[in-house]
Amino acid sequence: MKLNDEEQDILAGKQGPVPQKALQHQIMVGDFFGAADFVPVTQAHIMADTESLGEAGVQWLEALAAEKNGRRRVRIPTITDPRGTDFAKAAFLRHTKAMLTLEERAIAAFVKLGVLMTNTCINYQTVQPATRNEHVAYGDTGVVIYSNSVCGARSNFEGGPSALAAGLTGRTPRYGFHLPDCRRATLHVRVEYTPATLNEWGALGGVIGRLAGNYWAVPVIEGIEGAPGSDALKHFGAAMASFGSTALYHLVGLTPEASRYADVAPAGLPTHRVTRADIEALQQSYHVTDEVDVVVFSAPQLSLLELREVAALCEGRQFKVPLLAITSPQVKPDCDRMGYTEIIETAGGTVLSGMCFYQSYAREMADAHGWKRLATNSAKLVNILGGYGYQPMIASMQACVEAAATGKLK
Numbered sequence: 001m002k003l004n005d006e007e008q009d010i011l012a013g014k015q016g017p018v019p020q021k022a023l024q025h026q027i028m029v030g031d032f033f034g035a036a037d038f039v040p041v042t043q044a045h046i047m048a049d050t051e052s053l054g055e056a057g058v059q060w061l062e063a064l065a066a067e068k069n070g071r072r073r074v075r076i077p078t079i080t081d082p083r084g085t086d087f088a089k090a091a092f093l094r095h096t097k098a099m100l101t102l103e104e105r106a107i108a109a110f111v112k113l114g115v116l117m118t119n120t121c122i123n124y125q126t127v128q129p130a131t132r133n134e135h136v137a138y139g140d141t142g143v144v145i146y147s148n149s150v151c152g153a154r155s156n157f158e159g160g161p162s163a164l165a166a167g168l169t170g171r172t173p174r175y176g177f178h179l180p181d182c183r184r185a186t187l188h189v190r191v192e193y194t195p196a197t198l199n200e201w202g203a204l205g206g207v208i209g210r211l212a213g214n215y216w217a218v219p220v221i222e223g224i225e226g227a228p229g230s231d232a233l234k235h236f237g238a239a240m241a242s243f244g245s246t247a248l249y250h251l252v253g254l255t256p257e258a259s260r261y262a263d264v265a266p267a268g269l270p271t272h273r274v275t276r277a278d279i280e281a282l283q284q285s286y287h288v289t290d291e292v293d294v295v296v297f298s299a300p301q302l303s304l305l306e307l308r309e310v311a312a313l314c315e316g317r318q319f320k321v322p323l324l325a326i327t328s329p330q331v332k333p334d335c336d337r338m339g340y341t342e343i344i345e346t347a348g349g350t351v352l353s354g355m356c357f358y359q360s361y362a363r364e365m366a367d368a369h370g371w372k373r374l375a376t377n378s379a380k381l382v383n384i385l386g387g388y389g390y391q392p393m394i395a396s397m398q399a400c401v402e403a404a405a406t407g408k409l410k
Helices: 005-011 017-033 050-066 087-093 097-112 141-151 160-169 198-212 230-244 276-284 304-314 332-337 340-346 362-369 379-388 397-406
Strands: 038-040 044-046 078-080 171-173 187-191 219-222 271-274 294-302 323-327 350-353 373-376 391-394
Touching (some): 005 017, 017 160, 017 171, 044 160, 050 160, 087 097, 087 350, 141 230, 160 171, 187 198, 198 271, 198 379, 198 391, 230 294, 230 379, 294 379, 304 332, 304 340, 332 340, 340 350, 362 379, 373 397, 379 391
Parallel strands (some): 044 078, 187 219, 187 271, 294 323, 323 350, 373 391
């Protein structure tokens, strides 16, 4: 890779061993992907839940944070994805002392490194959305696809060490979706039904993700009626990324790079048609039983508007099975202040903050509580949780709340 003078100084250790190690890591990533040089970035977002980090990962973070020589703090705004627990509800979640201690150690190390503990996967709704053409280094797949597609920013899926390295150096290898040519569409999708609910938006994203099938595929999509809201596009993109590893899509006439089809698409792209039946078939494929052990609204974290809708559906009910509504630390205080938390929890639900269900020891929680049959309105969550031993089912928010009250998903 071609290095400028500052990068050569970092590599030579002139700013200390922490930036040096970060740049060494980035050069290996850049060499692997054929990057010619680095691109400056203005924000970084780290995925680093302790279930994935483990003891070795936390020790690595602690070693960086303990370095006394040179600069060890991040040089651009660097935020975090959801954590591995909600400390205020850890007893309810049955997270063990070992889990909590590992989480506390990771947080302490991040704080020493200057990382902002935002603990959110919806930073584009809560902290500071990336802007068009802004080069960033984001990790969470839902964050990346939303920022690339809806905001028009520039990011690859950055692994945890790579995102932290970008925070420490203020740059990332220039490859993939930082390059204009990689942002051109590779397949054409014509949608014949515009979803009406968030679960349908997620299911549509899942169908298109399966059609795309790999990280470098970029769908250009026509046929969507109206202008979908932020929550709809949140579920749509998160599911597309989960089912297809997709990092970027274009909605003709809606997303910033695709005012017209020709703006993003070469002639002769293969065309796929997606019908309402395709969306319903994906959802029905997960409906394996009517019995429900737990209802979870998570992945992505809920916005204030989603929590308002959950609260309205919960009012006057009493749940037979647990209902978990998971949001960000930025949204939770407003949820409390506006009375939504009280309504949900009076019905027997639990509002959780700063975590994400599948990144928070989901298998251990299932074993501790006897949870197996799970209902959710998140297509991303159902795609993931089978690997954690659950039987996940997708349905509308209304049907999920009804299932919490009756123990059955209709």
